[in-house]
Amino acid sequence: MAAPSRILVIEDETAIADTLVYALRTEGFAPEWCATGREGLAAVRAEAAGFVLVILDVGLPDMSGFDLCRELRASTAVPILFLTARNSEIDRVVGLELGADDYVTKPFSPREVTARVRAILRRTNAVTINSNEAQRAGLVLDKEAKSASFRGRKLELTRYEFRLLAVLMARPGRVYSRDELMTQAWEDPGASMDRTVDAHIKTLRAKVRVVAPDEDIIQTHRGEGYSVRITP
Numbered sequence: 001m002a003a004p005s006r007i008l009v010i011e012d013e014t015a016i017a018d019t020l021v022y023a024l025r026t027e028g029f030a031p032e033w034c035a036t037g038r039e040g041l042a043a044v045r046a047e048a049a050g051f052v053l054v055i056l057d058v059g060l061p062d063m064s065g066f067d068l069c070r071e072l073r074a075s076t077a078v079p080i081l082f083l084t085a086r087n088s089e090i091d092r093v094v095g096l097e098l099g100a101d102d103y104v105t106k107p108f109s110p111r112e113v114t115a116r117v118r119a120i121l122r123r124t125n126a127v128t129i130n131s132n133e134a135q136r137a138g139l140v141l142d143k144e145a146k147s148a149s150f151r152g153r154k155l156e157l158t159r160y161e162f163r164l165l166a167v168l169m170a171r172p173g174r175v176y177s178r179d180e181l182m183t184q185a186w187e188d189p190g191a192s193m194d195r196t197v198d199a200h201i202k203t204l205r206a207k208v209r210v211v212a213p214d215e216d217i218i219q220t221h222r223g224e225g226y227s228v229r230i231t232p
């Protein structure tokens with residue numbers, strides 16, 4: 001069993017935060033709560049954090065959720081779900097290119113929020129790139145452009161090579177089984193077979209080796225699956 005996915009709730013209203021934390025925990029997530037923007041930012045930036053998603057209230061006591069979103073976007077690709085209180089806020093969420101993944105309007109039902117969370121995670125293949133760790137090692141994924149580079153050189157990846165790399169990079173060192181990779185990287189996992197994963201891993205590995213012949217960032221674990229090893 002994989003460890004529960006960690007979700008950060010940044011919300012200053014205790015009652016709302018409590019409700020969300022409870023609902024997320026019930027759904028099998030590992031939620032954490034910050035009441036201010038500054039705490040939230042620090043929590044996301046903490047290297048070991050590894051949040052798969054951030055739920056962000058627009059109206060925070062110390063800074064606006066919009067500004068915080070911009071700050072987060074500058075350093076991480078973590079999906080962001082906005083909590084908005086007013087119509088004017090919704091207009092800004094929708095109208096501005098803040099890089100938020102979705103929003104819900106208060107008052108909301110906890111079930112609605114967890115459903116959105118699941119939808120976002122499905123959409124992003126539950127992938128959150130641990131940008132600090134990977135970038136130190138020179139491995140950079142651009143999720144928007146669907147491109148990757150390693151040690152400053154562009155990797156020309158196919159769609160599934162990119163997705164596999166993104167899934168593996170979400171948790172460097174963690175071994176992903178072929179089933180898990182299939183489920184997270186393919187739109188229609190049922191239509192593919194185990195050796196499809198193997199074939200794409202093989203070509204992905206070859207492309208990384210062209211850039212860095214001495215490094216094998218993709219590790220094979222016999223009978224178990226694959227992991228990515230990042231050495232700074």
Ligand code: CA
Nearest residue numbers: 012057059060
């Ligand atoms: Ca608030």
